[in-house]
Amino acid sequence: MRVINPEVSSMQAFLRGKILSHLILFARRLKERGLKITPGRVIDAARCLEFVDWSVRKDFAEALKANLVSSREEQAVFEDLFEQFWGREQKGKAKRMVSSEKGEEGREISAEKLLSICRAEEPPADKEGDNGEKANTGYSPEEVLAAKDFSQFPPEDTALLEREFIRLLSQLAEKESRRRTPASKGREMDFRRTLSRAVHHGGEILDLVRRRRKIKPLKVVVICDVSGSMDSSTRFILQFFFGLQRVFRKSETFVFSTRLTRITDILKRNRWAGALAAVSQRVPDWSGGTKIGQCLQLFNERFGPSLAAGSAFIILISDGWDLGSPELLDAEMKKLKRKSRRIIWMNPLAGTPGYQPLSRGMRTAWPYIDYFLPANTLKGLRAMGEVLEAKGARG
């Protein structure tokens, strides 16, 4: 960005104190917390101090905030840090130390857990299956590859699976937009181009320019359950996210068990192995209980507003074993339904012969679901692909 600074001398006059170095330090702290700080913005913030009476604490805060913050979420971070940094109390600091300790503790456990999930053996899940405690006992090994449960895939086949995901997903990544693009066989006339071309021919309209709707990437939001009851499918599901995020650049991915965590950025930034480690660090409640309703509530509040109504496909992956209140789940599913283009619920149990959506969470969510598909087989994935590709889902 270009920086205009005509009054360097006057600025220096009042920045003689330590305020500037503090400001820079403060900006750096904000940056560490994920705010988008650029040198240009810091300079502008400093220039603002010329115009406001910065001995008035509130004005000082406002001036910095207007320059350094760029969304409502960042505003909360800013206010928090402002209190800590420029404030007199040290309460905030103490609080943070406690929470960071907790975070680390949780991290170690979840990383370990995650590693066991990534390793293909997964003895615990199989044992559970043998004991007949889980509904995936219904799985029959003589079914074809397409119907094979992902938790049964040997480690050397993961690459094959990933390729299969990507092949599937790349077919779907497009949607029509309202923007038009010239096309020789388009249905609509493009008058503007036709006439502007005619100008070159001295006003004779020699050729008609046609146009059609431009293809726009489809928006997909994945919200995945990583609670204890989902363990046996989690490894596959993570990999699926990863492939999905590669293909649908605009997709968003969240995981939840008792809390909702956004992991889109992690999946975007990292390679598969790095992504796994990073996700395990961020997600504090890996394999906890499930509170679908609460997590959807958080999703609707925090991320719902940034979804244009009817624009996104929402894919929920969960077995529907919910510990929260059914009323809340019902209300939040209703909201989600209004926001979404289609809701696809993928349930790892759905492929089991004779499965009925009887769990309380599943029953509650049932009326709002457009498609109910098995989550843990390639067959299920293909079905999902067909849904995303279907004509009725477009436009």
Added chain:
Amino acid sequence: MFANVEEIQRAMEGAKYITDRSTATVLYLGLKLQKPTLVEGEAGVGKTEIAKVLAEILQTRLIRLQCYEGLDAGTSLYEWNYPKQILWMKKAEVCEAPQEAVGKEIFSSEFLIRRPLLDAIQNDSSKPVVLLIDEIDRSDEEFEAFLLEVLSDFQITIPEIGTLHAKHRPHVVLTSNRTRELHDALRRRCLYHWIDYPSLEKEKRIVLAKVPGVEETLLSQVCLFMQRVRQKDFFKRPGVAETLDWVQALMAMGRKELDAAAVHETLGCIFKHYEDLKMIEESGVENLLGLISRRDDLTGARITCA
């Protein structure tokens, strides 16, 4: 121009826009730094109004660009008047006018259709205008990228005419309802301000400023009711715009006080979604009203109610 934050706040209140110090500060800094201001907030809290009031207190022209999906340079910046050009050429052909002159003529500013952005930049008056780019979140990413370019240098190049510079940088206000995340590059170029729903006191002052004849009792009851409604989990919480509509509707019906019947008759002013209407009917208007008439725990003041 304004010498400090207080002055701009006073001027805005003079123009019947009741605001708080933080909004005034951001606008003041926007004027001083000549940076665009990005205003976000729930629907109906007065985002668009900010630009209107700014134009009013600066006594300058407001140029508004309403965004929508598919908005492009042709509809926001400039476009040649093709039919006119063609007619002109036909005419020149008939009159056998010299070719070169015609070529020059049809690409002069007379044949240019000016859209809002060009209008804001090529402004001949002695004062900078206020440019309102409304609901930027409704436009698509392509337009956002294009806008970025315009906002960074305030110059526009028209190949046939040349580069046009802004004599005075317009004061730019962008609003967004957050139906889509804006790109970071755009955010970085702007001062940011989030407008929340007003407090009870502020909302009362807003209503008083906009609807001068309102009765004190009705005013307090309506504002309190709205504050309570906003605490509930409706699909679309009503904004200040709804409060103003509602007060005017109640006054038009000759109501002096708020009671259940009055609320039921005018619910359409507050809620614009069937689900919300159903929800308030189910939860009972009386409950919300009852809280108001019995005990006012928001302000501590007693308010009589029929």
